[in-house]
Amino acid sequence: MTYQALARQYRPQNFTELVGQEHVTQALINGLEQGRIHHAFLFTGTRGVGKTTVARILAKALNCEKGVTGNPCCQCSSCLEIAEGRFVDLVEVDAASKTGVDDTRELLENVQYAPTKGRYKIYLIDEVHMFSKSSFNALLKTLEEPPPHVKFLLATTEPKKLPVTVLSRCLQFNLKRLNLTQIQNHLIQLLELQNIEIDSVAIELIARAADGSMRDGLSLLDQALAYGAGTVTTKDVTLMLGSMDQKSVVGLLNAVIDKDKESLNKQLTQIFNLAPDYSRFLHELALLLHEVSLCQILNSYVDNSAFDKNTIKTLTEKTTPAQVQLFYQIILKGQEEINLAPDSKTGFEMTIIRLFAFEIGNPDSLNTTPNKQKAIQQNSKQTNTQQYTQQLPSEQNVSSVQANRTDSTQQSQSNAQSIAQTTSNQAFKKYRCCEVNSETWQEIFQKLAIQGPTKELARNSHVLSNDNGTLVLAIDEQVQAFMTDSSQQRLSSALKDIISEDVVVQFKQDDDNRSTIAKTQQQQQEAHIAATKNKVEQNTFVQHMQENFDAELIQIKQGESFI
Ligand SMILES: [Zn+2]
Structure with missing residues (x-):
């Protein structure tokens, strides 16, 4: 059996099967049922939200042998042929590949002839904004006075590029980007149909990466299935997307803040099992701290954040601004040093332990340099003052609290800047x-x-x-x-x-x-094994064993140290 991509296999066949575009499908169904059918439709929206899918369903609804309907039968030969992309009266054009005026003329040449099989002759023009000016003019003539048996279904990601004259002659429908839950639920539904075990974290990662596009979500799921040989696991998806499971990022930070050794141990083991890119993990932690800091100081949230608002809010309440700044610095430092560590896992763990063991204002806690300790003590003094003044609310104290806050933030920012400076000074060679x-x-x-x-x-x-x-x-x-x-x-x-x-x-x-690099590496490895074999054969001890005890050299295994 040949494998068919999920997006193709489960393409919605009816308006009711289309996810997240009820505002469009309901209007279309009403129009069809009441016989109010415009001659030109324009479907707009970002990529992969279902523009051409809606158009194809509409083509079915107009040509279904059971009559014009909001609910095409999907069984008559017209419906089936449209679904299979071989209906003679549905002309599908990708405007990106047919931009010239001659293409458009050729396309519209047969407009005046009655449909061969269906009720309507339908022109589905995708990415219509790619048309040239003269192509639009040619199209416009037909749009102004279309024969009654012709319907135009236009789709575009960029309606702003269409001439007003074209826009004004179309009934426009804007398809929405899908939200995380809509994509998640749909993917879960498909996996259930395929009897594939569902890993909800993996699905969430895929849905997030799909970024509002169902088509992207489906093709990522397809890739994940190929990657995991028919299964979808958090580990594979993390590897495939190179992304982090946000829950482990948040979980780790919580364990650090709560000083919960047991939880930290558990988190580290879980992270290890995901075999992540550790440097990337630190990167995600820095992003999370940035969001906490924004919320703490400016009371604002990042748009389209990978972390949810409640998580950020809880973290904000559990930490002081100085602590967040300090964590941020430690992580930047950790990122800088991760390549110097024996391996990235060690570098990562040392950074996390540093976060865990550092206590503001505690001289016995871990530290890196005396200067830094001084800076931290200063920070902590400010934090203490802040806490003290907060216990005595009065107008006078309010201003001093604010002043202290600004001070400590500036202090930490300047430290962060100096660290960033060092990093860029050590930047490696750039290639031309x-x-x-x-x-x-x-x-x-x-x-x-x-x-x-x-x-x-x-x-x-x-x-x-x-x-x-x-x-x-x-x-x-x-x-x-x-x-x-x-x-x-x-x-x-x-x-x-x-x-x-x-x-x-x-x-x-x-x-x-x-x-390729892979082939070269393989050749190097084979050459290395051959050279080693040669060395072993020349070894006098081995020769002695062969001569006196009939020893045979069976196999030379590659050790782990070989790179
Ligand atoms: Zn039908």
Whole structure:
């Protein structure tokens, strides 16, 4: 059985099956049932929210053999042919590939002829904003006086790019971005239909990464299923998305703040089991602290935050501004040092222990430098004053509390700045764009902050060409399944971090079995094993064993120290 992508397999066939767009579907159903059918519809909204899906269902509703209906039967030959994309009277066009006026003329040539099979001849034009000006003019003529048997269904992500003359002739429907719960519930429903065990944390991660687009959610779920060989687990999804489970970030910070050793131990074990990118985890912790700090000082929240407001609020109440600033500094320092640590897990754990063991104003607590201790004591003095004055509320004291708050924040900020300065001074060498070629690729690859499929793509790629910042990578057959727009973007942005000019990555399937980093590594490994085998065979002790005891050299295993 060939595998069919979930997005395709479970494409909504009816208005009622479409998630999150009730405001659109209800209006369409009402219009259809009451026989008020406009001749041109425009569906707008961000990518992957269901614009063309709605249009196709509408095409069915207009052409269903059971009559024009808000609820097409999905069984008659018209409905079935539309669902399979082979209905003669539904002309689907991707405007992005047919921008010229000749294309449009050719497309509209047959407009005046009656439909072959259906009730209406339907033109579904996707990404219609890509039309050229003259194409729009050609379309406009037909839109002004359309034959009664013709319906236009236009879809676009950018309605602002459409001429007003076109806009004014269409009935416009704006499809909404889907919220987290809508995507989550839909994915869970599909997994239930497939009898696949549901890992709710993994689903939440996928739904969050889908960022309002159901199509992205479905294709990420497909990728996760491929990655996990038919199962979806938090560990695989974390690896695949290179993202963190926000719950473990919050859980860890709570354990630190609560000084709960048992919980901290548990959290660290759980995190270890997820095999995360530890540096990225510190990054997420820093983001969380930033949000807590914003809430504490400015009483504001970050839009589209990965953390929920209640979590931020609780953390805000449990910490002092000085403590949050201090944690933030320790984490920045930890990020700076993680590459110097024996391994990233050790570096990460030492940073967390430092967070845990540090107590403001306690000279016995862990510390890094005497200067820092001084700064912390100053901070803590201010915090103490603050607490003291808070016990004696009077107008006079209110102003001193505010002053102290500002002081301690400024103090911590200047410390943070000096740390940031050091980091940027130690910044590693940046490459020039023209230096990226098949010879330097392995060296550059080692410095890229990527993981999961994106890392595998880069590891299994060959630099085909580099034309003024357009980097074409030939991707080995084995990992071609990972070639997506998002991994292309991830790789481009990782490259931007280490290359001084802008770089755009393009993937191309490699059919010529070119050399890749993965292949080179494999060859090095094989050569290493061969050399070792040779050495072992030359060893006098081994030779002695062979001669006197008929010993045989059976296998040479690769030790863990080999990289
Ligand atoms: Zn039908």
